Amino acid sequence: MDNILQNFVKAANQxxxxxxxxxxxxxxxxTGTTVSAKKYMQSLSGTFDGGNEISQKLSEKLSRTSDINYSQEEIRFIHLENAQVYNGDAQPTPSEGSFHWRGKLEEVDGFFLGRIDAK
Structure with missing residues (x-):
């Protein structure tokens, strides 16, 4: 696992x-912008807020998960907001709008600072 990338994630979480x-x-x-695990969990919680009973329970559980002190946790995941995924020469997914993305740090082969702008 890349120590530099791990430090970026740690800074986002702290x-x-x-x-x-x-x-x-x-x-x-x-491509995207790093965010803390807490912000990611809060965003995910908001996705289910206002739905049926099961959605409400998921929202509450994710909201409680966002209260964990991620700055002290082992860094295993990176979280991005306004994320887009590029696979080959195709248009990014999503081609419009944005979403939050979560990935395992150990799966990252490399990185560069800056976003890819599809415009």
Whole structure:
């Protein structure tokens, strides 16, 4: 696992640190802005908020998960907001809008600072 990338994730989890980054994951490029695990969990929780009873339970569980002190946890995942995935020469997924993305740090083959702009 890359110590530099791990330090970027640790900084995002410990404070309000964000960084535009593009990751190479098994030949696919994933571009976005780093966010803390807490912010990722809160965003995911909001996705289910306002739905049926099962959605509400999922939202509450994810909300509780966001309260974990991720700055002290072992760093295993990287979280991106406004993420897009590029596979070959095709248009990014999603081609419109944005989403949050979560990936295993050990699966990242390389990275560069900055985002890919499809425009």
């Amino acid at each position: 404070g309000d640190f964000s960084l535009d980054i593009t990751l190479n994951v098994n030949g696919t490029l994933v």
